Amino acid sequence: xxxxxxxxxxxxxxxxxxxxxxxxxxxxxxxxxxxxxxxxxxxxxxxxxxxxxxxxxxxxxxxxxxxxxxxxxxxxxxxxxxxxxxxxxxxxxxxxxxxxxxxx
Numbered sequence: 001x002x003x004x005x006x007x008x009x010x011x012x013x014x015x016x017x018x019x020x021x022x023x024x025x026x027x028x029x030x031x032x033x034x035x036x037x038x039x040x041x042x043x044x045x046x047x048x049x050x051x052x053x054x055x056x057x058x059x060x061x062x063x064x065x066x067x068x069x070x071x072x073x074x075x076x077x078x079x080x081x082x083x084x085x086x087x088x089x090x091x092x093x094x095x096x097x098x099x100x101x102x103x104x
Contacts, residue, residue, distance in 0.1 A: 002036050004086050005100045006079070007067070013079040014072040015055070016040070017065045022096035032096050035089055040064045043082040047075045 004018040018040050022032035044057045044066045054069040068075055083099065090097040 001096055001098055002033065003098045003100065004036070004040070005102050006083055007102055007104055009104050012072050013076060013083070015065070015067040016043075016079070016082070017063075019063045021062050022093065024093070024096050032089075032093050036086065036097065037064070039082055039085050040066075043078050046078050051075060051078075 002018060002020045002022050004016055006013055007015045007017075018036060021027075022030055022036070024030055024032045041059065041064070044055075044059070044064065047053050047066060047068060048055050048057050051074055053071060053074060056065070056067040056069065058065045072079075083101075086097065086099050090099050
């Protein structure tokens with residue numbers, strides 16, 4: 001299962017961590033993993049390379065993390081859009097995707 005944990009503090013999202021595999025198809029053919037990976041990469045790239053926010057980003061097979069260090073208010077539309085998109089995917093694939101909002 002893919003688990004995506006969004007981090008929230010004082011009603012602001014400041015990052016996410018996605019890990020796991022959906023296991024719905026063989027490696028390299030799994031469309032659910034591709035859906036999630038593509039959405040998360042677009043959000044992280046927009047935050048770091050378009051908005052140029054100070055953030056930590058890391059990605060490897062089955063794992064991605066984005067942690068905005070300063071001014072997360074500038075990324076709220078992007079992170080809320082990502083969360084909405086992934087929650088809708090979770091409705092379609094509840095056995096493969098789990099979205100969690102973590103208050104810190």
